[in-house]
Each structure stands twice: as structure tokens, then as C-alpha cells.
Amino acid sequence: MKITQATMTPPAPEDRAFLSSVIKPMLVRPRFLEESDLLLHVPFLFWLMANVRPAKSTVVGIGKGVAYLAICQAIEEFSIQGRCSGFGFGDNSENTPKPVPKTFDNDAETLYEGIADLRDHATLEEALSNIQPGSLDLLFVDLCELARDKGSDPADWTEKLAPGGCLVAHGLGEADEAMLFLKRKVEDFPGHSLLFFDFGAGLAVILKNDIITDAARDFLALGGNGSPRRADSLLLRRLGQGLAAMARNGNIARRLDAVQKEYAAVQTRHDKAEQDLVALNAAYEARNRKIWELQATNFDRENENRNLQKHQQVLSDSVSALRSALETIQKEKDSVAEVLTERLRQEKDSHYRETGILTKLLEQKGDGGQGDLAMLRRQVKQLSDHNAALLSSTSWRITAPIRKIKSKLTGK
Numbered sequence: 469m470k471i472t473q474a475t476m477t478p479p480a481p482e483d484r485a486f487l488s489s490v491i492k493p494m495l496v497r498p499r500f501l502e503e504s505d506l507l508l509h510v511p512f513l514f515w516l517m518a519n520v521r522p523a524k525s526t527v528v529g530i531g532k533g534v535a536y537l538a539i540c541q542a543i544e545e546f547s548i549q550g551r552c553s554g555f556g557f558g559d560n561s562e563n564t565p566k567p568v569p570k571t572f573d574n575d576a577e578t579l580y581e582g583i584a585d586l587r588d589h590a591t592l593e594e595a596l597s598n599i600q601p602g603s604l605d606l607l608f609v610d611l612c613e614l615a616r617d618k619g620s621d622p623a624d625w626t627e628k629l630a631p632g633g634c635l636v637a638h639g640l641g642e643a644d645e646a647m648l649f650l651k652r653k654v655e656d657f658p659g660h661s662l663l664f665f666d667f668g669a670g671l672a673v674i675l676k677n678d679i680i681t682d683a684a685r686d687f688l689a690l691g692g693n694g695s696p697r698r699a700d701s702l703l704l705r706r707l708g709q710g711l712a713a714m715a716r717n718g719n720i721a722r723r724l725d726a727v728q729k730e731y732a733a734v735q736t737r738h739d740k741a742e743q744d745l746v747a748l749n750a751a752y753e754a755r756n757r758k759i760w761e762l763q764a765t766n767f768d769r770e771n772e773n774r775n776l777q778k779h780q781q782v783l784s785d786s787v788s789a790l791r792s793a794l795e796t797i798q799k800e801k802d803s804v805a806e807v808l809t810e811r812l813r814q815e816k817d818s819h820y821r822e823t824g825i826l827t828k829l830l831e832q833k834g835d836g837g838q839g840d841l842a843m844l845r846r847q848v849k850q851l852s853d854h855n856a857a858l859l860s861s862t863s864w865r866i867t868a869p870i871r872k873i874k875s876k877l878t879g880k
Contacts, residue, residue, distance in 0.1 A: 494704065498711065507711045511711070520606060522634065525539050536552065605632075606636065609636070
């Protein structure tokens with residue numbers, strides 16, 4: 469086998485434009501991903517920072533912070549000795565830049581300490597007035613975040629650039645007045661290139677040819693007439709679209725995570741509500757059982773009350789009957805007492821009369837009447853026994869209170 473030495477021929481410009489050293493910066497993944505048209509141009513912005521390596525960069529119209537944080541990351545990523553200042557958040561409805569939120573300022577300072585420099589200005593004119601003419605190596609103007617009729621004169625932008633400085637304008641169309649101005653500006657300054665990307669909101673770039681590498685210059689020159697080749701533009705667009713898709717996916721993931729957390733919270737509240745509902749149902753059942761028990765007790769008591777009322781009525785009727793019987797008995801007792809009293813009185817009177825008569829007869833007969841006297845004594849004893857039996861009888865004892873009352877009434 470014969471080995472021959474291969475001849476080394478320099479690559480053609482179209483091949484040199486896609487060397488790994490040229491396209492590698494385009495593949496850097498931005499740390500900050502937010503849905504914005506600017507994400508489509510971040511790969512080119514990384515490529516530009518890696519080739520221009522500006523020491524002093526400024527972003528006017530920070531918006532969501534996509535371009536500003538991408539430039540700060542590029543300074544750190546590519547070890548560029550530089551800083552990046554940023555001016556306000558634009559608000560087209562008020563025609564003035566909005567203040568930089570404190571949280572964004574703190575986050576930028578934390579991530580890129582010594583690189584990031586955010587500033588608050590009430591108007592765009594105030595922001596531009598704080599930039600010295602000819603002091604910037606890179607000026608990024610986002611017209612999507614600024615009102616077109618307030619401070620959007622490209623002449624104010626270009627005068628801030630240092631010799632060989634780079635101007636990037638986002639939000640331009642080919643027919644825009646600012647775009648036409650930039651084309652004339654390039655014609656006035658030989659050795660400068662104008663590059664325009666028509667996808668997204670449009671991006672126009674003016675840079676000096678001798679500040680970039682031959683490979684980078686080949687990349688810019690391949691398209692001609694300020695427009696990159698179709699394949700190059702498509703590559704950058706696809707890379708940007710990939711970042712936009714990642715941003716959307718990130719937002720979707722964050723929203724999904726938030727929704728899942730909210731769902732978990734709702735599920736927790738639902739489980740708690742179910743537990744509360746079970747406890748409430750148990751309490752409700754216990755309350756119903758208590759009510760049923762109380763109703764049963766109440767029903768039993770009502771029955772008892774009805775039975776007691778019936779018994780009370782029976783007792784009342786019995787008491788009335790007993791009272792009537794007692795009244796009848798009392799009347800009969802009073803009548804019997806009167807008869808017995810009268811009979812006793814008559815017998816007593818008769819006894820006294822008979823005793824008196826017998827005594828007189830005995831006195832008249834004297835001693836000759838001893839036999840008759842003995843007979844009379846026996847009769848007297850019989851009458852006395854009869855009287856004693858009468859006094860000790862039940863009828864006599866029953867009528868004693870009546871006789872006593874009668875004696876008090878009559879005084880006898």
C-alpha cells in the first residue's frame with residue numbers, strides 16, 4: 469500500500485464561514501429565557517459579541533431583559549474585559565421608558581457583578597444625554613420597547629459609537645426610515661458592513677469590517693447586499709426558534725408546575741373538605757340519632773302524660789264518689805247519732821222515773837217489802853248493766869263527738 473501526503477488547500481470562503489470557531493458562539497445556551505421576538509436573534513448576538521468583543525456596551529430599551537442579559541452573559545462567557553449598561557423598560561403607551569424594577573436590578577447585579585450596570589431615566593433623551601459621544605463599542609437599541617416618535621433618530625445613536633463601534637437596532641423593517649438611514653450611513657463609511665435579518669421583528673447591524681476575524685467577515689460577506697445567505701439566515705432562525713421553543717417550554721413547565729402545585733393545594737383542600745364532610749356527616753348522623761332519641765323519649769313522656777291524665781281523671785272521679793259516699797255516711801251517722809241520743813235520753817229518763825217510783829214504793833212498804841226490794845234491786849242492776857252496755861257500744865262512741873258539739877251548741 470502506497471502512502472501519499474495529502475495536499476493542504478485552504479478552505480473556500482463558504483466553508484471557512486462555518487468553521488467550529490465561527491459557529492460555536494451561536495450554540496451557547498442563554499441562562500435567561502423569556503418569550504420574546506428577541507430570542508430569535510440571540511444566537512447571532514452571541515456570535516457578534518464573540519467576534520466584536522466590545523469593552524463598553526449599552527442597551528437602550530431593556531424590555532424583558534433578553535438582549536441585556538444575553539450581552540452580560542456573553543461578556544462573562546467569552547472572557548471579554550467589558551461592562552454593559554442598560555436604560556429603562558420601554559412603555560409605548562406612555563411614550564417613555566419605564567423604571568427598572570428593583571428585583572430585576574438586584575438579580576442582574578447578583579448574576580453579573582462587575583458587568584451589569586442598570587440605570588433609571590425618565591425619558592430616552594435623558595438616557596442618551598448621559599452617554600458620551602464616541603464612547604460606545606456596541607449600542608443595542610430595541611425599538612420594540614421605545615415609542616417611534618420619541619428619540620428614535622438613528623443619528624443620535626450613531627454619534628455615540630466609538631471608531632469601529634457596532635450598532636444593533638431591533639424592530640426595523642427594510643422600508644423603515646431608520647433602516648434607509650443606516651444604509652446611507654454605511655455608504656458614507658467605507659469599510660463598514662450592514663447586515664439585516666428580516667425574520668422576527670427584524671434586526672439591523674452596522675459594524676466595521678476590520679474588527680472581526682476573516683472567518684467572521686466571510687460569514688458576513690457570503691450573502692452580499694446586507695443580507696446573509698438563505699442557509700445562514702435559516703440556521704440562525706432555527707437556532708433562535710429553538711431558544712424560543714425552550715422559553716415556551718420553560719414557561720409551560722413553570723405554569724404546569726404552578727398548576728400542579730395549585731392542583732396539589734386544591735387536592736389538599738379537597739381532601740380536607742372531604743374529611744370535614746365525613747366529620748360533618750358523622751356529626752349530622754349523631755345529631756339525627758339524638759333527635760330520634762329525644763323524639764322517642766318525648767313520645768314516651770306524652771304517652772305517660774296521657775296515661776297520668778287518664779289515671780288522674782279516674783282518681784278525681786273516685787275522690788268525687790268517695791266524697792259523695794262520705795257525705796251520705798255522714799248524714800246517716802248524724803241521723804243515727806240523733807236517734808241513739810234521743811233513745812238514750814228517753815231510756816235514762818225512764819230509768820230515773822222508774823227508780824224514783826220504786827224507791828217510793830219501798831219506802832211505803834217498809835220492812836215488809838224486802839222481797840220486792842230485792843227484786844227491784846235486781847231490776848235496777850239489769851237496767852244499770854244495760855245502760856253500761858249502751859255507753860260502751862260502738863254507736864255510742866261514734867256519736868260522742870257529735871254529742872260533745874251538740875252540748876257546746878245547746879249549753880247542756
